Amino acid sequence: MVAVVPPVATAQNMFRGDPARTGIYDSSGPWELKGVKWTFHTGGPVLTSPAIADSVAYFGSDDHSVYAVDLTNGKQLWKFDTGGPVRSSPAVVAGTAYFGSYDGIFYAVDTATGKLKWRFGTAGERRFEAKGLHGFKPRNQTIPDFWDALQSSPAVSGTLVYFGSGDGNLYALDTAGGQLKWKFTTGNVVHSSPAVADGVVYIGSWDSYLYALDAATGNEKWKFKTGEDPVNFNQVGIQASPTVIDGMVYFGCRDSHIYAVEAKTGKEKWNFDNHGTWITASAVVQAGALYVGASIPGNFYSLDEATGKPRYQLDMKFPVFSSAAVAGGLAYFGSDNGKLHALDLTTGKIVWEFQTEAGKKNSLGVIAADGNMNFKVIFRTDFFEEMYRDGEKLYSLGSVLSSPAVDRGVVYFGSTDGNLYALE
Numbered sequence: 001m002v003a004v005v006p007p008v009a010t011a012q013n014m015f016r017g018d019p020a021r022t023g024i025y026d027s028s029g030p031w032e033l034k035g036v037k038w039t040f041h042t043g044g045p046v047l048t049s050p051a052i053a054d055s056v057a058y059f060g061s062d063d064h065s066v067y068a069v070d071l072t073n074g075k076q077l078w079k080f081d082t083g084g085p086v087r088s089s090p091a092v093v094a095g096t097a098y099f100g101s102y103d104g105i106f107y108a109v110d111t112a113t114g115k116l117k118w119r120f121g122t123a124g125e126r127r128f129e130a131k132g133l134h135g136f137k138p139r140n141q142t143i144p145d146f147w148d149a150l151q152s153s154p155a156v157s158g159t160l161v162y163f164g165s166g167d168g169n170l171y172a173l174d175t176a177g178g179q180l181k182w183k184f185t186t187g188n189v190v191h192s193s194p195a196v197a198d199g200v201v202y203i204g205s206w207d208s209y210l211y212a213l214d215a216a217t218g219n220e221k222w223k224f225k226t227g228e229d230p231v232n233f234n235q236v237g238i239q240a241s242p243t244v245i246d247g248m249v250y251f252g253c254r255d256s257h258i259y260a261v262e263a264k265t266g267k268e269k270w271n272f273d274n275h276g277t278w279i280t281a282s283a284v285v286q287a288g289a290l291y292v293g294a295s296i297p298g299n300f301y302s303l304d305e306a307t308g309k310p311r312y313q314l315d316m317k318f319p320v321f322s323s324a325a326v327a328g329g330l331a332y333f334g335s336d337n338g339k340l341h342a343l344d345l346t347t348g349k350i351v352w353e354f355q356t357e358a359g360k361k362n363s364l365g366v367i368a369a370d371g372n373m374n375f376k377v378i379f380r381t382d383f384f385e386e387m388y389r390d391g392e393k394l395y396s397l398g399s400v401l402s403s404p405a406v407d408r409g410v411v412y413f414g415s416t417d418g419n420l421y422a423l424e
Helices: 357-361 385-395
Strands: 036-041 051-053 056-060 065-070 076-081 091-093 096-100 105-110 116-121 129-131 142-144 155-157 160-164 169-174 180-185 195-197 200-204 209-214 220-225 243-245 248-252 257-262 268-273 284-286 289-293 299-304 310-315 325-327 330-334 339-344 349-355 405-407 410-414 419-423
Touching (some): 051 091, 051 405, 065 096, 091 155, 096 160, 155 195, 160 200, 195 243, 209 248, 257 289, 284 325, 325 405, 330 410, 339 410
Antiparallel strands (some): 036 419, 065 076, 091 096, 155 160, 169 180, 248 257, 257 268, 289 299, 299 310, 325 330, 330 339, 405 410
């Protein structure tokens, strides 16, 4: 049996900041937007979230590479090439960066040199797929889901690194050499990122279950069933990553609910019904409130932590796939119209917004005159290939699916325009 001990980590060195995926950062970010400190351009969209460690940002790109960039000046320190797009946000612990790639390989890379330490082959990556997905035709065509946009991002706790895969498994590997310690098989793709707390791993699957597993052995402790949707063509499954805090697990689902369940038992405490809108972003909980974004309509919610009752909601006009980062009384999150938003948690007011250059151009007419999505331009036919054209139209705005990281007054995030941004 492998002992699981608290991680040797800082508060921003992996997706959502820590193994429990709290999304809370010790550093404060900018209350006033001074401007762009620097941008770093890659050869493909950046959907991953940056990990910050020792004044370096680590992140992946669709150009098949992971980058290490100096926080002070935005200069490249090294680049590591894989065999596929990298949509798994790195975890950086004790001199090693861990991440997956769409080539089906999980990598451990030395942070000082960018050289490979070890690699582990899974049974292969893939997107979630279903027949007649989202009502597209032909109804008997098995369709991979464009909106299953991200891979599982690893969590490191003690001597193990945990990550999910499109092959339906959750893996636990030895951090030193990449040896398989255990794997747990679910009923479908696992692109939710595991949360680790108190010796338990929590993970969602596209099979519509949230699982609680013993972190040392992989033995199932409990599983929680979310909704089914036989009418609306597989609008089901857990795409979001769970958040564990104060003995509770909070997570969103494609069944349009966000759930609060007890960490020890898996018993539901409450659920919030978003009435048909996916919740694919991860929640953040602080000072008695939960904050999370939704897809269409692109609302951002503040809910009561104890009851799930709404405190306030904002109409962001475009889908919010980005998970919020909370730092110094503000929540930072992105949306598909290429904006990063800074929200005052107390007042529920947006204090500033940053727009990517691609979003300003709006060359395809995706943004209507009132700032909302132009549905006539984006969603045109019910043929399944249109889903991919629709998504690319949105991504032309420099969409921000990346979840921000906050460090010493600067906010870092990726965009589908291929950039990593540093805002101060």
